[in-house]
Amino acid sequence: MRMRPICSSFILTIMAVSTATAISSFSAQAQYALCLPARGCIPTSQESYNACHQLARARGWRESDNGSVGRGLDRFIFLCLAGRIPR
DSSP states (O other), X not given: OOOOHHHHHHHHHHHHHHHHHHHHHHHTTOEEEXXXXXXXXXXXXXXXXXXXXXXXXXXXXXXXXXXXXOOHHHHHHHHHHTTOSOO
């Protein structure tokens, strides 16, 4: 039995919408990487990064701690994301 052109285009439309929905939900959970010189990169999500950044702020780290002397805040966040700093 042959499919009618209307029916097949309907199925293609449904498949296209389903694919677009799946892709958009995947990209909403995008992965990033935080990289530090001599330490490498660590994969993270925006949610995890924000949690470690808030923990750093709660423990007294400030943006100015990333001055020319060192990258203290970035290092703290890197270690937090690596699981080396208890939350």
